[in-house]
Amino acid sequence: MGKLIEIRDLSKVYERGRQKVEVLHHIDLDVDEGDFLALMGPSGSGKTTLLNLIGGLDAPTAGSISVGGQRIDQLGAGALAKWRAARVGFVFQFYNLMPMLSAQRNVELPLLLTKLSSAERKKRAAIALQLVGLADRASHKPGELSGGQQQRVSIARAIVSDPTLLVCDEPTGDLDRQSAEEVLGLLRALNRDHGKTVLMVTHDPKAAEYANHTLHLDKGTLVEAVAA
Amino acid sequence: MKYMHLIWAALFRRKTRTILTLVSIIAAFLLFGLLDAVRTSFSQAGQSANGAQRLQTSSKLSFIQTLPQSLEAQIGAVQGVKTVTYANWFGGAYQDPHNQVFSFAVEPNYLDLYPEVAVSAAERKAFDETRTGALVGERLAQKYKWKVGDKIPLQSTIFPDKSGSKNWSFDVVGILHSTDKKTGGFFDQMFLLNWKYFDETTPYNRGQVGWYVTRVADVNQADRVARAIDAISANSDHETRTQTEQAATASWMKQLADIGLIVGSIMGAVFFTLLLLSGNTMMQAVRERTSELAVLKTIGFSNVSVLAMVLAESVLLLVIGGLLGLGIASLLIPVVSAGSGGMLNLPTVGADSWLLGIVLMVLIGLLVGSLPAWRAMRLNIVDALAGR
Numbered sequence: 001m002g003k004l005i006e007i008r009d010l011s012k013v014y015e016r017g018r019q020k021v022e023v024l025h026h027i028d029l030d031v032d033e034g035d036f037l038a039l040m041g042p043s044g045s046g047k048t049t050l051l052n053l054i055g056g057l058d059a060p061t062a063g064s065i066s067v068g069g070q071r072i073d074q075l076g077a078g079a080l081a082k083w084r085a086a087r088v089g090f091v092f093q094f095y096n097l098m099p100m101l102s103a104q105r106n107v108e109l110p111l112l113l114t115k116l117s118s119a120e121r122k123k124r125a126a127i128a129l130q131l132v133g134l135a136d137r138a139s140h141k142p143g144e145l146s147g148g149q150q151q152r153v154s155i156a157r158a159i160v161s162d163p164t165l166l167v168c169d170e171p172t173g174d175l176d177r178q179s180a181e182e183v184l185g186l187l188r189a190l191n192r193d194h195g196k197t198v199l200m201v202t203h204d205p206k207a208a209e210y211a212n213h214t215l216h217l218d219k220g221t222l223v224e225a226v227a228a
Numbered sequence: 229m230k231y232m233h234l235i236w237a238a239l240f241r242r243k244t245r246t247i248l249t250l251v252s253i254i255a256a257f258l259l260f261g262l263l264d265a266v267r268t269s270f271s272q273a274g275q276s277a278n279g280a281q282r283l284q285t286s287s288k289l290s291f292i293q294t295l296p297q298s299l300e301a302q303i304g305a306v307q308g309v310k311t312v313t314y315a316n317w318f319g320g321a322y323q324d325p326h327n328q329v330f331s332f333a334v335e336p337n338y339l340d341l342y343p344e345v346a347v348s349a350a351e352r353k354a355f356d357e358t359r360t361g362a363l364v365g366e367r368l369a370q371k372y373k374w375k376v377g378d379k380i381p382l383q384s385t386i387f388p389d390k391s392g393s394k395n396w397s398f399d400v401v402g403i404l405h406s407t408d409k410k411t412g413g414f415f416d417q418m419f420l421l422n423w424k425y426f427d428e429t430t431p432y433n434r435g436q437v438g439w440y441v442t443r444v445a446d447v448n449q450a451d452r453v454a455r456a457i458d459a460i461s462a463n464s465d466h467e468t469r470t471q472t473e474q475a476a477t478a479s480w481m482k483q484l485a486d487i488g489l490i491v492g493s494i495m496g497a498v499f500f501t502l503l504l505l506s507g508n509t510m511m512q513a514v515r516e517r518t519s520e521l522a523v524l525k526t527i528g529f530s531n532v533s534v535l536a537m538v539l540a541e542s543v544l545l546l547v548i549g550g551l552l553g554l555g556i557a558s559l560l561i562p563v564v565s566a567g568s569g570g571m572l573n574l575p576t577v578g579a580d581s582w583l584l585g586i587v588l589m590v591l592i593g594l595l596v597g598s599l600p601a602w603r604a605m606r607l608n609i610v611d612a613l614a615g616r
Contacts, residue, residue, distance in 0.1 A: 052609075052610050055526075057526060057609045057610055057613075058609075058610045077530075077531060078530055078531070078532075081525065081528050081529065081530045081531075082528065082530075084526065084527065084528045085527060085528020085529075086528070090523075090526050090527060092523075092613070096519060096520070096523045096613075098234075098237070098520055098523075099241070099520075100237040100238065100240070100241045101233075101234070101237055105233065105237075109234075109524070109527060110527045110528060112230055112231060112234070113527075113528050113529065118230070157527070
């Protein structure tokens with residue numbers, strides 16, 4: 001498998017008022033296509049920042065990020081938004097679903113950015129919901145679903161546009177053990193069976209066991225790489 | 229249109245707040261519809277094909293100042309004048325001083341100048357021959373259940389008889405029908421009494437008239453005729469102002485009140501309040517959805533898309549409320565007109581008012597949505613997702 005992500009000499013400095021906080025220091029990292037990588041580390045170590053940079057949600061202060069051969073650090077806001085829509089699926093700790101939309105409508109959201117017809121959007125959303133085991137909950141609103149079910153809807157939303165990369169920020173952080181295992185099993189299946197590259201930030205060592213590799217970050221620096 | 233369900237869902241995310249805001253928008257546009265109808269009604273007063281052929285001559289000082297009766301012959305001699313007549317405000321009230329009646333003492337040929345007022349030949353003859361005779365507008369007669377043959381007591385608020393009493397008595401000899409209900413509704417409210425009876429009974433008049441009405445032979449010569457009539461009294465103690473009926477009506481109404489200014493001021497205040505109210509609603513709505521907007525941006529919605537969606541939400545809110553408000557105004561106006569017993573003949577919400585209303589809805593919507601939309605567009609995804 002080739003490299004999907006290539007990060008070179010990546011640094012990120014945040015300015016909070018007059019204070020400058022260097023969150024990431026000169027990171028070099030390669031992630032293979034089809035890999036499942038867990039990022040661990042204490043709070044404030046820069047895990048989420050690194051994930052946001054790879055997902056194109058934030059811009060680095062220095063260094064380069066290539067995803068699928070494209071230098072995303074050089075893209076403007078509009079181009080980056082299009083790139084995210086086509087290439088990345090996001091899964092958040094608190095699901096971040098639209099509370100006023102049904103599961104089906106939530107899953108359809110990324111497809112609104114495509115030229116697909118309404119019928120085709122519905123069909124694809126239904127397939128994605130089926131894939132996460134929630135076909136019978138399509139008309140339910142997030143408030144009518146359990147935490148685990150909401151996270152599965154958010155995974156369906158992340159995969160509906162068939163992205164290469166899944167970026168998951170603490171996807172099990174708000175779930176009980178059983179729901180967490182269901183969600184992690186789903187991510188592993190998406191990785192193994194559908195070839196999705198998964199990057200997952202987690203505090204939970206049990207969650208990290210589902211990944212092929214675990215990277216540890218401490219004070220903005222990669223300190224070790226552990227094969228699962 | 230594919231974002232419509234998203235915009236609609238966002239709009240009704242907090243149903244109670246949205247409905248309350250909608251109610252205030254409906255109220256504002258209902259008021260707009262009603263007041264615009266009042267404004268239009270006043271501005272259309274006197275506008276008719278027949279009205280264009282009539283000139284009104286009154287005192288240059290004020291419409292309550294009288295003019296000498298002797299002017300009639302001189303006005304009649306002006307080239308281009310076809311017919312001339314005169315009238316005087318009687319100021320009658322029926323049973324109660326609050327029941328004011330549009331009553332005029334008129335010369336026998338008065339109705340010759342108003343072909344849009346129909347009265348049967350027999351009734352016209354009876355009016356000419358009955359000293360105390362009165363012709364009563366159709367709606368006025370309906371309002372007080374008067375009919376031909378009734379003896380009607382009216383109290384003049386101005387003119388006493390020779391004994392000093394202001395109580396007058398009239399015999400209804402005919403009913404006036406306005407042939408153009410759109411512009412002539414006023415005639416259905418009129419009460420005409422014979423000039424001779426009025427002039428001989430009150431000691432107040434003494435060869436004076438309230439105003440002259442002239443019918444010109446050629447509408448295109450109206451300006452010249454008006455100048456010629458005013459030239460008769462130039463530099464006298466009774467200088468006149470001659471205007472078309474439309475201008476005279478507008479001038480008369482302006483002396484009562486500047487309706488356009490009043491309506492404009494009220495609507496300005498209403499829309500300014502609406503701007504603050506719906507602006508606050510939109511600001512709250514967007515502030516509550518910060519993380520949701522950040523998610524939309526995360527999954528690939530561009531800054532411009534987010535800006536457009538918030539603006540569309542704001543415009544949609546105003547358009548829904550505005551259309552409902554104007555729709556209710558359209559339904560209410562005939563009811564208000566009917567309820568006024570013909571005193572108010574409000575035109576329904578016309579195409580111009582709808583168009584102006586829709587432009588206002590869109591403009592206010594854009595204005596109200598601009599700040600929250602700008603903020604949504606500038607939203608930093610990372611900060612918003614982190615709750616900062």
